[in-house]
Amino acid sequence: MTPAEILRTPAARLARAIAGGEVTASAVTGACLDRIEALDGKARAFIEVTADAALARAAALDRRGGGGPLHGVPFAVKDVFDMHGVRTTAGSRVLHDNIAQADAHAVTCLAEAGGVALGKLNLHEFAYGATGENPVFGTPVNPYDPSRLAGGSSSGSAAAVAWGLVPFALGTDTGGSVRAPAALTGLVGLKPTYGRVSVRGMIPYCWSLDHVGILARTVEDAGLVLGAIAVPDPGDPGCAQASVSDYAAAAQAGDDLSGVTIGLPRDYFFEGADPEILRAAEAAAGQLEARGAALRDVTLPDMAHARTVSLTIQMPEALSYHMRWLEDRGALYGADFRAGLALGQNLLAEHYVRAKRMVTRYRDGVDHALARVDVLLTPAAPAVAPPVGAVEVTTAGVTEPAGNAITRYTSFFNMTGHPAITMPAGLHGSGLPMGVQLVGRHFDEAGLLRVAGALARAPGVQVPPPSV
Amino acid sequence: MTLEPPKLTTFQELRASSAAHAFADAELRELVEPKYGIITGYATLMAQLETLRRIDLGATPPAQGVPVQGGDP
Known part of the structure; x- marks a missing residue:
C-alpha cells in the first residue's frame, strides 16, 4: 500500500492489510506521522504527538506479528485520557505539569488490541464547551472549510480523523461531545450506553453524564473499536458488567432490516432545524424503510427543560471536581469555565436532586418509546458547522448560543444513557457535512450498529473526503 | 412566584x-x-x-446508573 492508500483506508481494513502482510504497522504509523507533520499546523488537532514511542511500538508489533483486532492500527486520544509517562492537560494550563502514572483503562484496552497510540488530542478546556475553541492550544478546524469549527468538546479527535491524521480517535461525550463534532466533520461518532466503557484514568467533566466515545470513518470501525474498549473494569465502580457482542460484525450484518421498527420523534427533534438537514433525515428514514424497516412516529418526554436539567447537573459536579485546584491554580483556568463553576456554586442542592429526578423521568420515557420501536432516528445537529468564533447560531428562526445549537439533539441521550451514534447523511449545499443520529436500547449497541451499518451502505448517505 | 433578578451583592454576601x-x-x-x-x-x-419546581415528580427517585439487564438483547 502506498502512503496515500494507507491514509484513506479505514481502521478495520488496515488491520486486515497488516495481518495479511500487505503493509507493516511501521509503514502505517509512519504515514500517519508524516501527515500529522504536514497538516496539523492547520488542523490544530494534536496537543502532543508521541512519535518516537509510536514508531518503537509499531516496530515491536511488526517483529512480534499476530495480535489483536487492531494490530498495528494507529489512533490518538482526547487529552483527558491518561497515557503512562505523557502529560494529560485536559486542554488547560491548570494541568501543565500533570504527567500520567498509568494508562487509562480504554487506552490499555486499545494497546491490548494491538493499537498504536500517536498522542493526545485537543479539546475545549476540561471538555466544558461544544465549540471546541481553545485559546491555549489553538482551535481545531473543519477540513471541509477551515473557517468553520470542528465542533466539540472532542474537537481535536474530530479534526484528527477528519483531516486523515489517524483512522480513529477516542473522545468523551457529556452532551454530544463525540457525536456532534463527528456529524459536523463527516464522521461516525459513537456514544455507547452509560457505563458500557470504563472511565478510569480519564479526567471527568460530569460524572453523571460522561461517556467514553469513538470517532471513526465507518460504522464498522466504530464497532471494532467499541469491541476493544468495552471490557468490564472492576476498577471503575460505574462500569457495567455487561456481555459484549461482536460489534464490527453487527455493523456488517447485512442490509435486510425486516422486522426492525424505526421511531421518529418529530416533536422537538424535527423542528427548528436547517430544512436541508431535515430533508436528509427524512431521506435516511426512507432508506431504512427501503431496506425493510417499518417507520413509526413516537413521542418522547417533553424537552422544554432538558438543557436546564443537564446544566443543573453539570456545573455542581464540575465544581466539585475542580475545587481542589481552584485555590492554588484558579488563575490558570479560562474565564468562561470559571464563570460556569461559579454558577454551579450558587445552585441549591434541591435543584441538583430535582434535576436527577427529571433524568429518571426522561430515561423512563425513552425506555417506553423503545419498547415499541427498536431504534430512534433524529437529525444529529440542527445546523452545519458554525464559523470559528461564532457566538450565536440562527437556524430556521431559532437563535441560540453556538454550543447549544451544536448539541441540541444529542445532550438529551447523555441524561438517559442510551447508546447513540451519529453518521453522515450527505453534503449540505454549503459543502459541509450533514448527519443523522440513531439511538438504541440500553446495552443494545449491536442492534444499533446493525441499523447504522445498513444505513451507511445506502446511496446518498456517504460524504466525500475533504479535499485537504 | 415572580423571582427578583439577582444582584452582585447577593453573590458577594454568599x-x-x-x-x-x-x-x-x-x-x-x-x-x-x-x-x-x-x-x-x-x-x-x-x-x-x-418552572421545573412546579412539575409534580411524585415519588420519582434521582437517577442512578443504568442497570444491566442481561447485556446485549
Missing part, C-alpha cells in the same frame, strides 16, 4: 458567608450580566428552575 470557593467579582458578575455565551445567567436559569 461568598463571604458560605463554605465555598471565593470566586472573584468578575466571575460573579457573569452570573448577573452574562457575556461569554455559554451560560445564560443566573436569573434565566432560576426562572427555568422555578
Whole structure:
C-alpha cells in the first residue's frame, strides 16, 4: 500500500492489510506521522504527538506479528485520557505539569488490541464547551472549510480523523461531545450506553453524564473499536458488567432490516432545524424503510427543560471536581469555565436532586418509546458547522448560543444513557457535512450498529473526503 | 412566584458567608450580566428552575446508573 492508500483506508481494513502482510504497522504509523507533520499546523488537532514511542511500538508489533483486532492500527486520544509517562492537560494550563502514572483503562484496552497510540488530542478546556475553541492550544478546524469549527468538546479527535491524521480517535461525550463534532466533520461518532466503557484514568467533566466515545470513518470501525474498549473494569465502580457482542460484525450484518421498527420523534427533534438537514433525515428514514424497516412516529418526554436539567447537573459536579485546584491554580483556568463553576456554586442542592429526578423521568420515557420501536432516528445537529468564533447560531428562526445549537439533539441521550451514534447523511449545499443520529436500547449497541451499518451502505448517505 | 433578578451583592454576601470557593467579582458578575455565551445567567436559569419546581415528580427517585439487564438483547 502506498502512503496515500494507507491514509484513506479505514481502521478495520488496515488491520486486515497488516495481518495479511500487505503493509507493516511501521509503514502505517509512519504515514500517519508524516501527515500529522504536514497538516496539523492547520488542523490544530494534536496537543502532543508521541512519535518516537509510536514508531518503537509499531516496530515491536511488526517483529512480534499476530495480535489483536487492531494490530498495528494507529489512533490518538482526547487529552483527558491518561497515557503512562505523557502529560494529560485536559486542554488547560491548570494541568501543565500533570504527567500520567498509568494508562487509562480504554487506552490499555486499545494497546491490548494491538493499537498504536500517536498522542493526545485537543479539546475545549476540561471538555466544558461544544465549540471546541481553545485559546491555549489553538482551535481545531473543519477540513471541509477551515473557517468553520470542528465542533466539540472532542474537537481535536474530530479534526484528527477528519483531516486523515489517524483512522480513529477516542473522545468523551457529556452532551454530544463525540457525536456532534463527528456529524459536523463527516464522521461516525459513537456514544455507547452509560457505563458500557470504563472511565478510569480519564479526567471527568460530569460524572453523571460522561461517556467514553469513538470517532471513526465507518460504522464498522466504530464497532471494532467499541469491541476493544468495552471490557468490564472492576476498577471503575460505574462500569457495567455487561456481555459484549461482536460489534464490527453487527455493523456488517447485512442490509435486510425486516422486522426492525424505526421511531421518529418529530416533536422537538424535527423542528427548528436547517430544512436541508431535515430533508436528509427524512431521506435516511426512507432508506431504512427501503431496506425493510417499518417507520413509526413516537413521542418522547417533553424537552422544554432538558438543557436546564443537564446544566443543573453539570456545573455542581464540575465544581466539585475542580475545587481542589481552584485555590492554588484558579488563575490558570479560562474565564468562561470559571464563570460556569461559579454558577454551579450558587445552585441549591434541591435543584441538583430535582434535576436527577427529571433524568429518571426522561430515561423512563425513552425506555417506553423503545419498547415499541427498536431504534430512534433524529437529525444529529440542527445546523452545519458554525464559523470559528461564532457566538450565536440562527437556524430556521431559532437563535441560540453556538454550543447549544451544536448539541441540541444529542445532550438529551447523555441524561438517559442510551447508546447513540451519529453518521453522515450527505453534503449540505454549503459543502459541509450533514448527519443523522440513531439511538438504541440500553446495552443494545449491536442492534444499533446493525441499523447504522445498513444505513451507511445506502446511496446518498456517504460524504466525500475533504479535499485537504 | 415572580423571582427578583439577582444582584452582585447577593453573590458577594454568599461568598463571604458560605463554605465555598471565593470566586472573584468578575466571575460573579457573569452570573448577573452574562457575556461569554455559554451560560445564560443566573436569573434565566432560576426562572427555568422555578418552572421545573412546579412539575409534580411524585415519588420519582434521582437517577442512578443504568442497570444491566442481561447485556446485549
